[in-house]
Amino acid sequence: xxxxxxxxxxxxxxxxxxxxxxxxxxxxxxxxxxxxxxxxxxxxxxxxxxxxxxxxxxxxxxxxxxxxxxxxxxxxxxxxxxxxxxxxxxxxxxxxxxxxxxxxxxxxxxxxxxxxxxxxxxxxxxxxxxxxxxxxxxxxxxxxxxxxxxxxxxxxxxxxxxxxxxxxxxxxxxxxxxxxxxxxxxxxxxxxxxxxxxxxxxxxxxxxxxxxxxxxxxxxxxxxxxxxxxxxxxxxxxxxxxxxxxxxxxxxxxxxxxxxxxxxxxxxxxxxxxxxxxxxxxxxxxx
Ligand code: GUN
Numbered sequence: 001x002x003x004x005x006x007x008x009x010x011x012x013x014x015x016x017x018x019x020x021x022x023x024x025x026x027x028x029x030x031x032x033x034x035x036x037x038x039x040x041x042x043x044x045x046x047x048x049x050x051x052x053x054x055x056x057x058x059x060x061x062x063x064x065x066x067x068x069x070x071x072x073x074x075x076x077x078x079x080x081x082x083x084x085x086x087x088x089x090x091x092x093x094x095x096x097x098x099x100x101x102x103x104x105x106x107x108x109x110x111x112x113x114x115x116x117x118x119x120x121x122x123x124x125x126x127x128x129x130x131x132x133x134x135x136x137x138x139x140x141x142x143x144x145x146x147x148x149x150x151x152x153x154x155x156x157x158x159x160x161x162x163x164x165x166x167x168x169x170x171x172x173x174x175x176x177x178x179x180x181x182x183x184x185x186x187x188x189x190x191x192x193x194x195x196x197x198x199x200x201x202x203x204x205x206x207x208x209x210x211x212x213x214x215x216x217x218x219x220x221x222x223x224x225x226x227x228x229x230x231x232x233x234x235x236x237x238x239x240x241x242x243x244x245x246x247x248x249x250x251x252x253x254x255x256x257x258x259x260x261x262x263x264x265x266x267x268x269x270x271x272x273x274x275x276x277x278x279x280x281x282x283x284x285x286x287x
Contacts, residue, residue, distance in 0.1 A: 004251075019056060021276075034091070035093045049091075117134075147223070161185045162204065205226050223250055237255060
């Protein structure tokens with residue numbers, strides 16, 4: 001039986017549907033990305049997003065700012081993009097330098113252009129079951145889509161989420177709760193994380209620590225979804241020790257090629273959702 005949750009294959013199928021949506025409505029979406037500083041990891045992520053956007057006919061606009069800027073400068077840049085009728089989606093690449101006030105930044109993005117789903121309005125929407133037009137954080141949505149397309153039900157299951165960050169862990173928990181899962185959230189403060197991993201029907205790992213757990217640490221037949229990545233000079237690794245976990249799991253995401261491509265897909269889908277809403281509603285707020 002094929003145990004691999006193939007995010008490349010699935011995202012390619014979904015891109016075909018998204019392309020049809022873009023073509024049918026004659027959309028010309030624009031995604032603006034703000035990068036503060038010049039982290040090599042961020043450069044790589046941004047390059048991926050840019051390349052995929054181009055193949056989909058989505059305009060990509062990169063605004064690069066020096067890493068020493070204060071919050072007020074970033075606020076002005078975001079306001080410019082909020083007011084630019086040509087811009088459909090705004091993404092602020094994380095991590096941001098320490099001097100930047102994150103809650104302030106995310107509260108001033110136009111919620112209708114918030115492709116990362118970080119604005120408090122969009123965050124609040126996650127307390128209810130999201131609709132097709134809710135701007136759900138792309139990584140979280142990617143995990144849900146991947147499980148859904150492989151017919152993995154979360155209802156009544158014990159899902160253990162490793163990591164409670166704003167990009168993945170926190171929004172995933174909200175989505176899973178809406179879907180009837182029972183959830184344990186572990187952070188670096190959790191005592192005896194291995195106890196929780198062993199109890200999980202589904203593990204969703206966003207730790208960023210290579211070989212964080214092995215086959216012996218999981219329940220037989222568990223589903224293992226990896227988000228965390230560790231880069232060496234020529235290779236990328238996920239949190240699970242892949243070979244030993246593969247033997248015992250019922251499904252596992254590869255790294256790379258699992259949740260990463262799904263994140264980029266949902267980011268571009270969110271950009272299309274923003275463009276569709278603009279077409280439908282003009283500039284009306286919170287539609
Ligand atoms: N940095 C790494 N992943 C992400 C993401 O999903 N969104 C943003 N804004 N920054 C990131």
